[in-house]
Amino acid sequence: MKVLMIGMGMVAQAHVLALRDNEVGLRLCAVLGRDTSRTEHFVQKAAKELGYPVAGCTTWKDAVAHAPDMALVLTPPNARQDYAALLATAGIPTLMEKPLERSHAGAQAVADLYAQAQVPLGLCFQHRTRASVRSLKHKLETGALGPIVHVEMRVPWWRDQAYYDAPGRGSYARDGGGVMINQAIHTLDLALWLAGPISDVQALMRTSPLHRMQAEDIAAGLLTFACGASGVLSATTAAYPGGAESIAITTTRAQATLVGDDLRIDWIDGYQEAVEQSATGTGGGADPMAFTHAWHQSIVEGFANTVRSSTQPIAPPEDALHVHAVIEAMEKAARSGERTQVLS
Secondary structure, three states, X not given: OEEEEEOOOOOHHHHXXXXXXXXXXXXXXXXXXXXXXXXXXXXXXXXXXXXXXXXXXXXXXXXXXOOOOEEEEOOOHHHHHHHHHHHHHHOOOEEEOOOOOOOHHHHHHHHHHHHHHOOOEEEOOHHHHOHHHHXXXXXXXXXXXXXXXXXXXXXXXXXXXXXXXXXXXXOOOOOOOOHHHHHHHHHHXXXXXXXXXXEEEEEEEEOOOOOOOOOOOEEEEEEEEOOOOEEEEEEEOEOOOOOOOEEEEEEOOEEEEEEOOEEEEEEOOOOEEEEEOOOOOEOOOOOOOOEOOHHHHHHHXXXXXXXXXXXXXXXXXXXXXXXXXXXXXXXXXXXXXXXXXXXX
């Protein structure tokens, strides 16, 4: 399958490595960028990594002429709708980096374009593919852990000011917000995937003195899950030097704790189970890219198999829409100081 990459941002190198190591017959045929010299430099470097030539394109006409079988969209969120319209109209299945767009309404518009065209759309919530997460998901789905009582999410990350000095980063116009929609969205997505949807929230969101940026670098929330469980969320990019994100799920039989890629289950009868342990980072410190490309490889391969078999993507657009809805409810609750319902 031929793959078109659109955008060459920070995460693009992880996708190049994922395509280099893929085991499902994927080949990067072209990269579409806005700047000619930057695009040419990127494809030359990618070609050396991949071991075959890659075309650099600066127009949609040139890119689509390579007849891609699927596309990876890695642009900032404010550039999604135009590319989504082109890709959906051309019938090209698309895997997009998170978030889907800047707002819930924008994300819905993008999802609608693909739904109306009946073209597959998936989100790059690659943390869902981690072995520890899938093991925990299985235990929850089979009822081995019992009903969920409480969910605690922590994202104690660090980004220096240089990170936010990049044009538009941490702004509503380009990114749609700060720590929640850009960093904590992965942890929130995992919690929703594991524990189900959230019905209402209370929240506090603010910008600390550690950063000069438009949106929030600190967010805290009290959450009610539709299953009846309570939830607590704490997320920041002001926690120097940065640590691994965590999700602790308390059930009637145990507490399951994910810290980075490590999963430990403490059963109420005293037995402790280490399901999966790994030394890989997740990008919580000063280097946002300090994580393995294996998770991107899994999500890209999974989407390719989705396209071939016409099955559901690992992270479908409706899941991304609920993440957007929870984040927007948090923003509204932070402004009003009141408990806020999450849009369905």
